[in-house]
Amino acid sequence: xxxxxxxxxxxxxxxxxxxxxxxxxxxxxxxxxxxxxxxxxxxxxxxxxxxxxxxxxxxxxxxxxxxxxxxxxxxxxxxxxxxxxxxxxxxxxxxxxxxxxxxxxxxxxxxxxxxxxxxxxxxxxxxxxxxxxxxxxxxxxxxxxxxxxxxxxxxxxxxxxxxxxxxxxxxxxxxxxxxxxxxxxxxxxxxxxxxxxxxxxxxxxxxxxxxxxxxxxxxxxxxxxxxxxxxxxxxxxxxxxxxxxxxxxxxxxxxxxxxxxxxxxxxxxxxxxxxxxxxxxxxxxxxxxxxxxxxxxxxxxxxxxxxxxxxxxxxx
Amino acid sequence: xxxxxxxxxxxxxxxxxxxxxxxxxxxxxxxxxxxxxxxxxxxxxxxxxxxxxxxxxxxxxxxxxxxxxxxxxxxxxxxxxxxxxxxxxxxxxxxxxxxxxxxxxxxxxxxxxxxxxxxxxxxxxxxxxxxxxxxxxxxxxxxxxxxxxxxxxxxxxxxxxxxxxxxxxxxxxxxxxxxxxxxxxxxxxxxxxxxxxxxxxxxxxxxxxxxxxxxxxxxxxxxxxxxxxxxxxxxxxxxxxxxxxxxxxxxxxxxxxxxxxxxxxxxxxxxxxxxxxxxxxxxxxxxxxxxxxxxxxxxxxxxxxxxxxxxxxxxx
Numbered sequence: 001x002x003x004x005x006x007x008x009x010x011x012x013x014x015x016x017x018x019x020x021x022x023x024x025x026x027x028x029x030x031x032x033x034x035x036x037x038x039x040x041x042x043x044x045x046x047x048x049x050x051x052x053x054x055x056x057x058x059x060x061x062x063x064x065x066x067x068x069x070x071x072x073x074x075x076x077x078x079x080x081x082x083x084x085x086x087x088x089x090x091x092x093x094x095x096x097x098x099x100x101x102x103x104x105x106x107x108x109x110x111x112x113x114x115x116x117x118x119x120x121x122x123x124x125x126x127x128x129x130x131x132x133x134x135x136x137x138x139x140x141x142x143x144x145x146x147x148x149x150x151x152x153x154x155x156x157x158x159x160x161x162x163x164x165x166x167x168x169x170x171x172x173x174x175x176x177x178x179x180x181x182x183x184x185x186x187x188x189x190x191x192x193x194x195x196x197x198x199x200x201x202x203x204x205x206x207x208x209x210x211x212x213x214x215x216x217x218x219x220x221x222x223x224x225x226x227x228x229x230x231x232x233x234x235x236x237x238x239x240x241x242x243x244x245x246x247x248x249x250x251x252x253x254x255x256x257x258x259x260x261x262x263x264x265x266x267x268x269x270x271x272x273x274x275x276x277x278x279x280x281x282x283x284x285x286x287x288x289x290x291x292x293x294x295x296x297x298x299x300x301x302x303x304x305x306x307x308x309x310x311x312x313x314x315x316x
Numbered sequence: 317x318x319x320x321x322x323x324x325x326x327x328x329x330x331x332x333x334x335x336x337x338x339x340x341x342x343x344x345x346x347x348x349x350x351x352x353x354x355x356x357x358x359x360x361x362x363x364x365x366x367x368x369x370x371x372x373x374x375x376x377x378x379x380x381x382x383x384x385x386x387x388x389x390x391x392x393x394x395x396x397x398x399x400x401x402x403x404x405x406x407x408x409x410x411x412x413x414x415x416x417x418x419x420x421x422x423x424x425x426x427x428x429x430x431x432x433x434x435x436x437x438x439x440x441x442x443x444x445x446x447x448x449x450x451x452x453x454x455x456x457x458x459x460x461x462x463x464x465x466x467x468x469x470x471x472x473x474x475x476x477x478x479x480x481x482x483x484x485x486x487x488x489x490x491x492x493x494x495x496x497x498x499x500x501x502x503x504x505x506x507x508x509x510x511x512x513x514x515x516x517x518x519x520x521x522x523x524x525x526x527x528x529x530x531x532x533x534x535x536x537x538x539x540x541x542x543x544x545x546x547x548x549x550x551x552x553x554x555x556x557x558x559x560x561x562x563x564x565x566x567x568x569x570x571x572x573x574x575x576x577x578x579x580x581x582x583x584x585x586x587x588x589x590x591x592x593x594x595x596x597x598x599x600x601x602x603x604x605x606x607x608x609x610x611x612x613x614x615x616x617x618x619x620x621x622x623x624x625x626x627x628x629x630x631x632x
Contacts, residue, residue, distance in 0.1 A: 098503025187414025
């Protein structure tokens, strides 16, 4: 079978670290081009300065993976869908819910596949947790997502700009897992957002989520100020007394303290396998729930101002 | 035909000024009870301290109109739907998009009617504007919603608390008209939110909206700091050169400068007529678009701190 010719648009850290290896390891894809402001970012593959130049020059392209910052994904995704390309979107899929819904309409009208990936949903043990929780009610649930922003976002200024999500950039991964594994609706009840006084997005957040299938609040803590003690963990106790712990961002699972063998193949391998299935079946997979929860936190959140954040790379 | 017995839950300014007269003027309804923290707020009608007391005491109730602040509407609405009552929600229908979606699921499961009212959509000339714009493309559009917060929200502290919407409380009326009359998707491109330094919600906001059927930005200005020059106006120029002006919050319309006779019956009369139709046809009417646009503005908005707001009634 002829491989699907795919281009990567936005050739930054996530593209290099995750998308290129996953595409190269998948026999159904051939990496055909990149779009980047840097000249020839990937050796031996045609490179273009803009997605429009690429669409004009390459008529045999089947699909694109959009890995730019979220604010420009809608315009790029729309152009690519209108050109008949299948579109994979890094998370979060766009700047707003409305943009994602409009992309879904365009994809449907063009019979193209749109895939809003949430890579954390594809972590190795997440599907196992979802299976264990199916049909259960939740007695208690805590989400703790703590990391060092300087380590994971070195010099990335867009995360601090309006629409850059701040600590919700990693936190939305936790929300994407939660909305995937909790077998009922989730919504934000209240939130506190901690903004450094020199920044436009929060460096930490505490949320209380509610669900019709949870008897109490679901407590969420995102914090970007942890150089030691990084943690990406979800603890759940069901009404039947099962104790689940998803750790390492969904890669590991324990049930009542005992390790559960993870059935998944890992985030980006799973994402590209699913993209192939969607394209073969001419379907889209559009999930706006994590973005909805983030938007609700910003809509409802109490703003608290905390000490300025100084990025060692850019600001000193 | 036996009238529908309806209770008003949350007996504040909007209930007294709008809901009671509209219910009393509609032969299909009978005002059967109120829920309020005040004793006997409406003479001659049973009054209850909580909606649960009312549901327990009154088994012949058909419907409720929920006019509380938005933060408690979900819990009340859910209880009423689960008790089999038809539910009308003042705007905004709940605190979050997820709450509205969950209420819609409960209503569907109980075969009850849920009606998320946006009263400005029922202003006399809004349907006329929608008819004139059907199938049109938009060349330019400006929304200006300017009023004096002290006049319209005397002593209402909840509007300044997290989740209280601030200037989006009136502004969402404009968004509800815009999403109703623009014949295409709308979403927020960027926003600036002006927060008084002593408040948790914005006193003014500037938004740029985008739409696939608009060639340029749709400029939105909300401002609560206008004692003189109050204005609730939407100006639209179509690609075909039609000039529409909706003013007085949708009550008046001009086309190319000439007045158009408004076909509507006025906001709350129209709302209760539509509620009867929905109940008769066992349908729901759930519109989350205005709330989505507000949430997007909070998600994306640049925060600017402005001078403190001192409410004459409460703070001095």
